[in-house]
Amino acid sequence: MAIKFARRLITVSGAVLGTYIFFVRPWQRRWGATDDEIQRALPGDELVPHPDVELTRAVTMRAKPADIWPWLVQIGQGRGGYYSYDWIENLVGLKMKNAKGINPEWQQLKVGDIIPAEPGGKGFKVLALEPAHALVIGSIEAVDEGVFEGFKQMFPAFTWALVLEAIDSEHTRLISRLRGQNEPSQSAKLSNRLAGFIFEPAEFLMTRKMLLGIKQRAEQIGVSAIEPVTTEAEEKTRKNGTVASPL
Numbered sequence: 369m370a371i372k373f374a375r376r377l378i379t380v381s382g383a384v385l386g387t388y389i390f391f392v393r394p395w396q397r398r399w400g401a402t403d404d405e406i407q408r409a410l411p412g413d414e415l416v417p418h419p420d421v422e423l424t425r426a427v428t429m430r431a432k433p434a435d436i437w438p439w440l441v442q443i444g445q446g447r448g449g450y451y452s453y454d455w456i457e458n459l460v461g462l463k464m465k466n467a468k469g470i471n472p473e474w475q476q477l478k479v480g481d482i483i484p485a486e487p488g489g490k491g492f493k494v495l496a497l498e499p500a501h502a503l504v505i506g507s508i509e510a511v512d513e514g515v516f517e518g519f520k521q522m523f524p525a526f527t528w529a530l531v532l533e534a535i536d537s538e539h540t541r542l543i544s545r546l547r548g549q550n551e552p553s554q555s556a557k558l559s560n561r562l563a564g565f566i567f568e569p570a571e572f573l574m575t576r577k578m579l580l581g582i583k584q585r586a587e588q589i590g591v592s593a594i595e596p597v598t599t600e601a602e603e604k605t606r607k608n609g610t611v612a613s614p615l
Contacts, residue, residue: 396572400579401426401543410545412496412504412529419547421523423571426543427579431586433500433532433540439582440503440530442467442474444491445484451581452574463487466581477503482514491516495527504529522567523548542582544575 398406401424410424429436442448449466450457457464462485477483477494483505485491492505493515506527507515519526526548533541 393568396568397423399425399572399576405541405543410529410531410543411498411502412506412527412545413547415495415504415506415508415527416525416547416549418549420550421546421548423546423568423575424543425545425572425575425579426541427583428535429540429542429583429586430538431540432538433534436532436540436542436582436586437500438470438475439585440532441477442471443483444474445486447471447474447484450574450578451585452577456574461487468585485516490514492519492528500532502529502531519548522550524551525549542579544579546571546575 405426406424439448439451443450445462445464447467448471449464451466454464454466477497479494479497481494482489483491483494491514493507493512494503494505495508496502496504504527506525507520508525508527510524512520526546529543529545529547531543531545533543535541
């Protein structure tokens with residue numbers, strides 16, 4: 369009885385693993401992207417020219433690049449969030465809150481800035497930026513102060529590009545591409561490859577939700593998406609249900 373159960377378990381496990389490797393994994397690695405988007409170069413590709421991992425996803429939005437761009441610029445912990453499953457992010461202590469509107473205070477971004485991914489300020493470095501077209505973040509230096517250590521441990525060099533391409537006067541493609549390069553040693557490549565089987569499904573889950581979250585927000589009417597800026601004191605007053613007297 370035990371032997372039969374073990375055999376069935378092995379058979380089922382093998383079938384599940386095979387289905388994931390040959391069907392689910394290829395689909396999730398290029399979710400929403402066309403063959404052309406997969407094959408052609410995107411901004412930031414030159415920074416990691418020989419990636420061990422490349423994941424390209426895309427979504428069509430009923431909005432212009434200029435209307436989508438503010439949502440990209442304000443990403444980050446303590447900023448606009450990542451428009452994904454914040455309850456999952458908060459389970460691991462990231463204290464994430466996704467903005468429902470555009471905050472003018474978060475619209476200033478330049479190459480070299482760190483976009484926070486966790487409390488304390490560590491996150492992703494801005495590597496390239498072209499307004500209303502491309503935001504490339506990540507790290508390509510061996511030692512990079514301020515960069516999120518979780519990614520650096522898996523990929524010493526990595527880029528994450530968010531690219532906007534207009535289809536017509538009313539629709540835009542948002543393309544997300546993650547490229548990572550492992551350590552050159554065979555042992556590191558093997559361990560990272562195994563870790564990838566855990567990393568990729570989780571990364572896909574969060575990235576897909578992020579793209580759809582940006583889509584939902586960007587397709588709102590432009591002016592109604594502007595989020596009023598409130599001070600910390602005003603926020604506390606609102607939560608306490610009292611009215612602050614003017615100075």
